[in-house]
Amino acid sequence: MRSTTLLLLGAATFVTFAANAQTQAPTEDRPTAAASFVDLDGKTVGSATLMDTPNGVVIRAEIEGLKPGELSMHFHQTGQCDPATKFESAGGHFNPANAQHGFMNADGPHGGDMPNQFVGDDGKLSVNLINDMITIGTADAESQRDSIIDDDGTAIVIHAGADDYQSQPAGNSGDRIVCGVIQMAPK
Numbered sequence: 355m356r357s358t359t360l361l362l363l364g365a366a367t368f369v370t371f372a373a374n375a376q377t378q379a380p381t382e383d384r385p386t387a388a389a390s391f392v393d394l395d396g397k398t399v400g401s402a403t404l405m406d407t408p409n410g411v412v413i414r415a416e417i418e419g420l421k422p423g424e425l426s427m428h429f430h431q432t433g434q435c436d437p438a439t440k441f442e443s444a445g446g447h448f449n450p451a452n453a454q455h456g457f458m459n460a461d462g463p464h465g466g467d468m469p470n471q472f473v474g475d476d477g478k479l480s481v482n483l484i485n486d487m488i489t490i491g492t493a494d495a496e497s498q499r500d501s502i503i504d505d506d507g508t509a510i511v512i513h514a515g516a517d518d519y520q521s522q523p524a525g526n527s528g529d530r531i532v533c534g535v536i537q538m539a540p541k
């Protein structure tokens with residue numbers, strides 16, 4: 355009799371613990387990632403943090419030493435930022451869905467497309483946006499989000515000019531001037 359009571363108590367404790375873990379899982383287990391940006395001289399000019407959410411990836415970034423005005427920023431398909439190649443090493447836009455480039459394109463956009471950004475007179479860019487086409491977790495068929503964490507990595511590339519949101523393949527956005535490789539945060 356006594357041992358049965360103890361067993362029941364043990365089972366009840368376990369059930370309570372399991373229920374708590376399940377409630378907390380969605381926020382605690384969200385993956386995060388980061389990037390360190392370099393310019394064409396290979397100098398570090400800023401950093402970004404990426405946070406997965408149920409609705410896309412929040413990107414926060416601080417970059418300095420830029421020319422004031424409008425410029426563009428995309429995810430590119432390869433996680434290699436080699437200044438010697440003028441960041442051509444990062445490949446084309448992240449685009450596993452084989453869409454066309456641009457928010458103005460009925461057959462677009464690329465998963466890596468993002469809105470233009472503005473650099474202040476102090477040469478600093480402060481980014482806080484959500485890209486709802488991607489995930490840094492597992493690709494999600496239901497939401498049609500593709501994971502940017504793949505075999506050859508992914509990079510964020512900043513171009514010298516604004517994206518016109520329609521020209522192929524990259525919005526006529528000018529030279530690649532800053533690049534950062536996405537690194538998964540350790541678990």
Ligand SMILES: [Cu+2]
Pocket residue numbers: 427428429430447511513524
């Ligand atoms: Cu680009």
